[in-house]
Amino acid sequence: MPLYSLDPEWEDVVPLPQDDGVQPLAQIAYTEEYTEAMSYLRAVMAKDEMSERVLKVTEDVIEMNPAHYTVWLYRAKTLFALGKDLVEEKNFLNDMALRHQKNYQIWHHRQLIMDRIDDSTGETEFTVTMFEKDCKNYHVWSYRQWLVRRFDLWDKGEIEYIDTLLEQDVRNNSAWNHRFFVVFGREETVPKDIVDREIRVCEDAIFIAPQNLSPWSYVRGVLKKANLPLSTFEKTASFYAPLDNPDKIRSSHALDILADIYAEKGEQKERALIALDFLAKKYDPIRANYWNYRAGLIKASS
Amino acid sequence: MANSLLHIDKHVSYIQSLDTRKDRLDYHLTSHLRLSGVYWGLTALHLLNHPTALPRDATIEFVKSCQHPNGGFGASPGHDAHILYTLSAIQILATVDALGSVSKTNVVSYVAGLQDKDTGCFAGDEWGEMDTRFIYCALSTLSLLGELKNPAIDVPKAISYILQCLNPDGGFGMAPSAESHAGQIFTCVGALVIAGVLKEEMSPDQIDLLGDWLCERQLPNGGLNGRPEKLEDVCYSWWVLSSLAMIEKLHWIDRDKLVEFILSCQDDEQGGIADRKGDMADVFHTVFGVAGLSLLGYEGLKEVDPVYCMPKEITESVLNGYKLV
Ligand SMILES: [Zn+2]
Numbered sequence: 001m002p003l004y005s006l007d008p009e010w011e012d013v014v015p016l017p018q019d020d021g022v023q024p025l026a027q028i029a030y031t032e033e034y035t036e037a038m039s040y041l042r043a044v045m046a047k048d049e050m051s052e053r054v055l056k057v058t059e060d061v062i063e064m065n066p067a068h069y070t071v072w073l074y075r076a077k078t079l080f081a082l083g084k085d086l087v088e089e090k091n092f093l094n095d096m097a098l099r100h101q102k103n104y105q106i107w108h109h110r111q112l113i114m115d116r117i118d119d120s121t122g123e124t125e126f127t128v129t130m131f132e133k134d135c136k137n138y139h140v141w142s143y144r145q146w147l148v149r150r151f152d153l154w155d156k157g158e159i160e161y162i163d164t165l166l167e168q169d170v171r172n173n174s175a176w177n178h179r180f181f182v183v184f185g186r187e188e189t190v191p192k193d194i195v196d197r198e199i200r201v202c203e204d205a206i207f208i209a210p211q212n213l214s215p216w217s218y219v220r221g222v223l224k225k226a227n228l229p230l231s232t233f234e235k236t237a238s239f240y241a242p243l244d245n246p247d248k249i250r251s252s253h254a255l256d257i258l259a260d261i262y263a264e265k266g267e268q269k270e271r272a273l274i275a276l277d278f279l280a281k282k283y284d285p286i287r288a289n290y291w292n293y294r295a296g297l298i299k300a301s302s
Numbered sequence: 303m304a305n306s307l308l309h310i311d312k313h314v315s316y317i318q319s320l321d322t323r324k325d326r327l328d329y330h331l332t333s334h335l336r337l338s339g340v341y342w343g344l345t346a347l348h349l350l351n352h353p354t355a356l357p358r359d360a361t362i363e364f365v366k367s368c369q370h371p372n373g374g375f376g377a378s379p380g381h382d383a384h385i386l387y388t389l390s391a392i393q394i395l396a397t398v399d400a401l402g403s404v405s406k407t408n409v410v411s412y413v414a415g416l417q418d419k420d421t422g423c424f425a426g427d428e429w430g431e432m433d434t435r436f437i438y439c440a441l442s443t444l445s446l447l448g449e450l451k452n453p454a455i456d457v458p459k460a461i462s463y464i465l466q467c468l469n470p471d472g473g474f475g476m477a478p479s480a481e482s483h484a485g486q487i488f489t490c491v492g493a494l495v496i497a498g499v500l501k502e503e504m505s506p507d508q509i510d511l512l513g514d515w516l517c518e519r520q521l522p523n524g525g526l527n528g529r530p531e532k533l534e535d536v537c538y539s540w541w542v543l544s545s546l547a548m549i550e551k552l553h554w555i556d557r558d559k560l561v562e563f564i565l566s567c568q569d570d571e572q573g574g575i576a577d578r579k580g581d582m583a584d585v586f587h588t589v590f591g592v593a594g595l596s597l598l599g600y601e602g603l604k605e606v607d608p609v610y611c612m613p614k615e616i617t618e619s620v621l622n623g624y625k626l627v
Pocket residue numbers: 535536537538577587
């Protein structure tokens with residue numbers, strides 16, 4: 001840790017202490033290192049200085065407190081003003097991101113940098129490294145979607161990567177969401193063989209974990225996008241929730257979709273009510289009010 | 303039912319004590335969200351029926367010291383303006399009945415300047431990070447200032463952006479195609495309600511599907527999570543619950559179990575509420591725990607407004623004040 005007051009590079013700078021004024025709610029006692037770095041940063045910011053040493057002090061402050069959004073902004077401004085090699089900045093960001101998993105200011109900063117670099121080499125690979133630590137990191141997923149759109153990576157291994165993730169954990173809802181984005185996120189209509197493949201992927205996932213919500217939600221989305229009726233999935237749903245053999249019911253989500261399928265068909269409303277009754281009384285009683293509401297809608301429509 | 307009770311007095315002294323712990327590094331390291339911290343503490347105190355537990359004049363002075371010449375507010379003096387803290391500032395001033403102490407025109411022009419005229423979304427600050435949360439911050443701020451109809455803001459465009467973030471599972475994400483997330487749902491539904499277009503823009507079926515997604519978040523231990531397959535958390539409990547309240551489906555979750563869950567996250571000795579049982583309490587989870595209990599009709603608390611996360615009598619009087627003019 002540099003001691004700025006002893007560093008000749010900083011001797012022309014008069015540090016600017018935090019001005020807390022008269023606000024009893026905001027008086028702050030800092031640790032010494034942080035206080036010093038911040039007071040030098042404040043001093044250079046006050047002069048709007050853009051220099052190498054600004055990069056250094058922002059790096060120190062970010063290291064101690066990566067959530068300090070003002071410092072990130074000033075760092076980006078300085079990097080651009082100095083025309084710095086942004087690939088080097090990327091290496092710094094990789095290291096920071098891995099050590100500060102929860103920080104999100106960093107991902108916005110990275111987006112600004114990558115937009116300027118205009119070359120996505122190594123980027124999806126880096127998100128994979130992040131996902132190895134937390135495969136549901138919301139801001140990293142959102143960054144990955146930005147990458148796909150910005151650099152046209154739709155057909156560059158996204159589906160294959162999702163397949164691997166779902167093989168590792170079929171309950172990873174973030175991966176399911178990204179899958180939907182990659183398959184249906186472009187303007188064009190999706191060909192029938194892809195729709196069939198997606199339905200199959202859901203069936204396989206449900207076979208592994210029938211009580212996993214994600215593929216049940218996903219298949220509803222697929223059918224809707226493809227303009228297919230929910231009953232396309234009736235056979236699969238009945239397999240996991242045979243109404244005539246209640247002991248064999250293995251998924252509340254199967255009951256849920258069956259209730260919709262039967263209600264849609266009109267003449268089988270009774271069966272829809274049976275499915276909802278199972279849900280309210282036995283398979284998902286914590287949400288009994290919701291299931292009873294659905295039953296009420298069906299009764300009111302007949 | 304629950305054998306535990308809400309420790310009102312302990313929570314009040316916990317919140318009051320936050321300001322005096324300045325010798326600790328974590329106090330300092332959170333200066334980047336200080337203004338929001340004041341809003342959380344103040345709102346919790348109001349809901350706990352101790353509205354004067356923080357000094358009013360000093361609170362107003364602090365808020366004013368965070369304002370920039372461009373009209374926006376930073377988290378603390380010396381921090382850049384950001385829409386998150388601008389909303390916190392306006393919420394605090396509305397709560398202590400001091401909206402007149404800052405220039406409205408300034409704040410409105412700051413907020414208006416953050417809207418992307420092409421997409422309708424709002425950026426958080428001058429660097430343009432876009433997120434549905436910021437639309438909520440913008441509309442909430444403007445409505446508390448009575449400036450929702452200001453021609454500098456394109457509300458219909460902001461709403462159309464929000465609708466692009468609606469997912470096939472019924473929820474909303476931070477951007478088009480981003481995963482549904484309880485926090486983002488709160489901001490999207492809140493924005494629709496503030497703009498007065500929830501029922502115009504969402505069909506009954508869409509509202510039901512959203513309600514389905516939301517009440518699906520309740521876990522057997524009574525707590526709610528923010529996304530499928532994640533852990534329960536007091537703050538997510540609030541975002542899910544307030545969203546359910548806004549679409550009038552609050553009764554779709556098991557009330558008693560959630561009350562019990564929130565109470566179990568209290569620090570029984572020092573006061574304060576944690577994200578989940580056994581973790582360290584903080585002011586963020588304290589306000590959302592108390593607000594959640596208020597929304598569930600827990601005895602002895604002031605009624606909370608699910609749209610603004612502020613005392614309902616305050617939002618009502620502020621908003622009604624604009625209607626009269
Ligand atoms: Zn939380």
